[in-house]
Amino acid sequence: MRARRSLPEGFVLGGTVRLQGNRGLRRTLSLLSVPWGIASIFGVALLAALVRPQGWTLDMRDVPAAVVLVAFAGGLILTPVLTLVAHEAAHGAVLWALTGARPMFGFKGWYAYADAPGWYLPRWSMVAALAAPLVVLPVLGLPLVALGPAGLSMFVLFGLIVNAVAAIADVYMMGVVARVRGPVYFGDTPGARPGEAGSWYVPARS
Numbered sequence: 001m002r003a004r005r006s007l008p009e010g011f012v013l014g015g016t017v018r019l020q021g022n023r024g025l026r027r028t029l030s031l032l033s034v035p036w037g038i039a040s041i042f043g044v045a046l047l048a049a050l051v052r053p054q055g056w057t058l059d060m061r062d063v064p065a066a067v068v069l070v071a072f073a074g075g076l077i078l079t080p081v082l083t084l085v086a087h088e089a090a091h092g093a094v095l096w097a098l099t100g101a102r103p104m105f106g107f108k109g110w111y112a113y114a115d116a117p118g119w120y121l122p123r124w125s126m127v128a129a130l131a132a133p134l135v136v137l138p139v140l141g142l143p144l145v146a147l148g149p150a151g152l153s154m155f156v157l158f159g160l161i162v163n164a165v166a167a168i169a170d171v172y173m174m175g176v177v178a179r180v181r182g183p184v185y186f187g188d189t190p191g192a193r194p195g196e197a198g199s200w201y202v203p204a205r206s
Contacts, residue, residue, distance in 0.1 A: 014202035040164035051146035083159040113195035120185040
Protein backbone atom coordinates (compact mmCIF):
# COMPACT_ATOMS: atom_id res chain seq x y z
CA MET A 1 0.00 0.00 0.00
CA ARG A 2 1.19 3.52 -0.81
CA ALA A 3 0.85 6.82 1.06
CA ARG A 4 -2.43 8.51 0.19
CA ARG A 5 -3.92 11.99 0.32
CA SER A 6 -7.30 10.57 1.30
CA LEU A 7 -8.48 7.47 3.12
CA PRO A 8 -9.88 4.53 1.17
CA GLU A 9 -13.65 4.25 1.26
CA GLY A 10 -14.95 2.63 4.41
CA PHE A 11 -12.01 3.50 6.68
CA VAL A 12 -12.88 5.12 9.99
CA LEU A 13 -10.95 6.43 13.01
CA GLY A 14 -9.63 3.48 15.01
CA GLY A 15 -7.65 5.22 17.74
CA THR A 16 -5.44 8.16 18.66
CA VAL A 17 -2.22 8.82 20.53
CA ARG A 18 -2.21 12.41 21.73
CA LEU A 19 1.24 13.89 22.25
CA GLN A 20 0.62 17.52 23.14
CA GLY A 21 -0.31 17.91 26.81
CA ASN A 22 -0.35 14.15 27.47
CA ARG A 23 1.32 13.86 30.88
CA GLY A 24 0.52 10.17 31.13
CA LEU A 25 2.40 9.43 27.92
CA ARG A 26 5.28 11.59 29.07
CA ARG A 27 5.50 9.62 32.34
CA THR A 28 5.32 6.32 30.45
CA LEU A 29 8.14 7.34 28.11
CA SER A 30 10.21 8.57 31.06
CA LEU A 31 9.89 5.16 32.74
CA LEU A 32 10.61 3.26 29.54
CA SER A 33 13.59 5.49 28.79
CA VAL A 34 15.58 3.98 31.67
CA PRO A 35 15.83 0.38 30.34
CA TRP A 36 15.84 1.63 26.76
CA GLY A 37 18.65 4.08 27.54
CA ILE A 38 20.77 1.36 29.14
CA ALA A 39 20.16 -0.95 26.16
CA SER A 40 20.99 1.90 23.76
CA ILE A 41 24.30 2.72 25.45
CA PHE A 42 25.42 -0.91 25.50
CA GLY A 43 24.17 -1.56 21.96
CA VAL A 44 25.92 1.45 20.42
CA ALA A 45 29.07 0.79 22.47
CA LEU A 46 29.13 -2.80 21.16
CA LEU A 47 28.81 -1.60 17.56
CA ALA A 48 31.62 0.91 18.15
CA ALA A 49 33.84 -1.80 19.59
CA LEU A 50 33.20 -3.96 16.55
CA VAL A 51 34.05 -1.23 14.02
CA ARG A 52 36.94 0.29 16.03
CA PRO A 53 38.51 -2.57 17.99
CA GLN A 54 41.73 -0.59 18.50
CA GLY A 55 39.87 1.94 20.67
CA TRP A 56 40.77 5.63 20.97
CA THR A 57 44.05 7.32 21.77
CA LEU A 58 44.15 11.07 22.38
CA ASP A 59 47.49 12.87 22.53
CA MET A 60 46.89 16.23 24.21
CA ARG A 61 50.46 16.99 25.30
CA ASP A 62 50.94 19.84 22.83
CA VAL A 63 47.41 21.26 23.08
CA PRO A 64 46.71 24.06 25.61
CA ALA A 65 44.37 22.99 28.40
CA ALA A 66 42.00 25.88 27.63
CA VAL A 67 41.60 24.68 24.04
CA VAL A 68 40.89 21.13 25.21
CA LEU A 69 38.32 22.38 27.71
CA VAL A 70 36.52 24.59 25.17
CA ALA A 71 36.50 21.84 22.53
CA PHE A 72 35.19 19.29 25.02
CA ALA A 73 32.48 21.57 26.41
CA GLY A 74 31.48 22.70 22.92
CA GLY A 75 31.24 19.13 21.73
CA LEU A 76 29.09 18.10 24.68
CA ILE A 77 26.69 20.98 23.96
CA LEU A 78 26.63 20.89 20.16
CA THR A 79 26.55 17.12 19.63
CA PRO A 80 23.08 16.53 21.17
CA VAL A 81 21.66 19.53 19.31
CA LEU A 82 23.08 18.43 15.95
CA THR A 83 22.00 14.85 16.64
CA LEU A 84 18.40 15.81 17.33
CA VAL A 85 18.34 17.87 14.12
CA ALA A 86 19.72 14.88 12.19
CA HIS A 87 17.21 12.59 13.95
CA GLU A 88 14.22 14.60 12.77
CA ALA A 89 15.81 15.08 9.35
CA ALA A 90 15.95 11.28 8.96
CA HIS A 91 12.23 11.05 9.75
CA GLY A 92 11.56 13.86 7.31
CA ALA A 93 13.64 12.38 4.51
CA VAL A 94 11.67 9.13 4.63
CA LEU A 95 8.36 10.98 4.81
CA TRP A 96 9.38 13.06 1.78
CA ALA A 97 10.36 9.90 -0.11
CA LEU A 98 7.05 8.24 0.72
CA THR A 99 4.78 11.19 -0.04
CA GLY A 100 6.72 13.33 -2.51
CA ALA A 101 5.80 16.36 -0.38
CA ARG A 102 8.01 18.41 1.93
CA PRO A 103 7.41 17.39 5.57
CA MET A 104 6.75 19.82 8.40
CA PHE A 105 9.12 20.10 11.36
CA GLY A 106 8.48 21.58 14.76
CA PHE A 107 9.13 21.57 18.50
CA LYS A 108 6.43 21.19 21.14
CA GLY A 109 8.35 21.76 24.36
CA TRP A 110 9.26 18.22 25.43
CA TYR A 111 9.52 16.68 21.99
CA ALA A 112 10.41 17.53 18.40
CA TYR A 113 8.54 16.16 15.41
CA ALA A 114 8.53 15.64 11.67
CA ASP A 115 5.05 15.40 10.19
CA ALA A 116 3.35 14.92 6.84
CA PRO A 117 0.02 16.76 7.26
CA GLY A 118 -2.76 15.55 5.01
CA TRP A 119 -1.11 12.23 4.22
CA TYR A 120 -2.07 8.73 5.31
CA LEU A 121 0.63 6.06 5.59
CA PRO A 122 0.09 2.29 5.52
CA ARG A 123 1.63 0.13 8.21
CA TRP A 124 5.08 -0.57 6.76
CA SER A 125 5.51 2.97 5.49
CA MET A 126 4.79 4.19 9.01
CA VAL A 127 7.33 1.73 10.43
CA ALA A 128 9.93 2.96 7.93
CA ALA A 129 9.34 6.59 8.90
CA LEU A 130 9.54 5.80 12.62
CA ALA A 131 12.64 3.59 12.37
CA ALA A 132 14.58 5.88 10.02
CA PRO A 133 16.87 7.55 12.63
CA LEU A 134 17.77 4.18 14.17
CA VAL A 135 18.88 2.95 10.74
CA VAL A 136 20.11 5.98 8.80
CA LEU A 137 22.24 7.67 11.47
CA PRO A 138 24.23 4.54 12.43
CA VAL A 139 24.79 3.74 8.74
CA LEU A 140 26.26 7.23 8.28
CA GLY A 141 27.93 7.54 11.67
CA LEU A 142 29.63 4.19 12.25
CA PRO A 143 32.13 4.68 9.38
CA LEU A 144 33.16 7.95 11.05
CA VAL A 145 33.48 6.15 14.37
CA ALA A 146 35.65 3.52 12.70
CA LEU A 147 37.88 5.71 10.53
CA GLY A 148 37.71 9.27 11.90
CA PRO A 149 40.26 10.98 14.14
CA ALA A 150 39.86 10.00 17.78
CA GLY A 151 38.18 13.25 18.87
CA LEU A 152 35.67 13.27 16.02
CA SER A 153 35.06 9.54 16.40
CA MET A 154 34.21 9.88 20.09
CA PHE A 155 31.78 12.74 19.53
CA VAL A 156 30.06 10.83 16.71
CA LEU A 157 29.77 7.87 19.05
CA PHE A 158 28.23 10.15 21.67
CA GLY A 159 25.80 11.41 19.03
CA LEU A 160 24.78 7.88 18.08
CA ILE A 161 24.02 7.16 21.73
CA VAL A 162 21.94 10.33 22.00
CA ASN A 163 20.11 9.38 18.80
CA ALA A 164 19.28 5.90 20.10
CA VAL A 165 18.13 7.16 23.52
CA ALA A 166 16.01 9.88 21.89
CA ALA A 167 14.25 7.23 19.78
CA ILE A 168 12.22 5.96 22.75
CA ALA A 169 9.07 7.68 21.46
CA ASP A 170 9.61 6.17 18.01
CA VAL A 171 10.00 2.71 19.54
CA TYR A 172 6.83 3.25 21.59
CA MET A 173 4.93 4.26 18.45
CA MET A 174 6.26 1.21 16.58
CA GLY A 175 4.72 -0.85 19.38
CA VAL A 176 1.41 0.93 18.78
CA VAL A 177 1.68 0.22 15.05
CA ALA A 178 2.37 -3.46 15.75
CA ARG A 179 -0.68 -3.78 18.02
CA VAL A 180 -3.16 -2.59 15.39
CA ARG A 181 -4.38 -5.59 13.41
CA GLY A 182 -5.54 -5.82 9.82
CA PRO A 183 -5.49 -3.11 7.12
CA VAL A 184 -4.61 0.27 8.63
CA TYR A 185 -3.52 3.77 7.70
CA PHE A 186 -1.82 6.27 10.00
CA GLY A 187 -2.19 10.04 9.86
CA ASP A 188 -2.91 13.16 11.85
CA THR A 189 -5.97 13.46 14.06
CA PRO A 190 -8.86 15.51 12.65
CA GLY A 191 -8.82 18.99 14.20
CA ALA A 192 -5.32 18.61 15.69
CA ARG A 193 -2.43 20.73 14.51
CA PRO A 194 0.66 18.99 13.04
CA GLY A 195 2.72 17.21 15.65
CA GLU A 196 0.02 17.27 18.34
CA ALA A 197 -1.53 13.82 17.87
CA GLY A 198 -1.45 10.79 15.63
CA SER A 199 -4.32 8.52 14.68
CA TRP A 200 -4.91 5.27 12.86
CA TYR A 201 -7.77 4.37 10.59
CA VAL A 202 -9.23 0.91 10.03
CA PRO A 203 -12.09 -0.56 7.97
CA ALA A 204 -15.46 0.17 9.54
CA ARG A 205 -16.19 -3.54 9.96
CA SER A 206 -13.23 -3.76 12.37
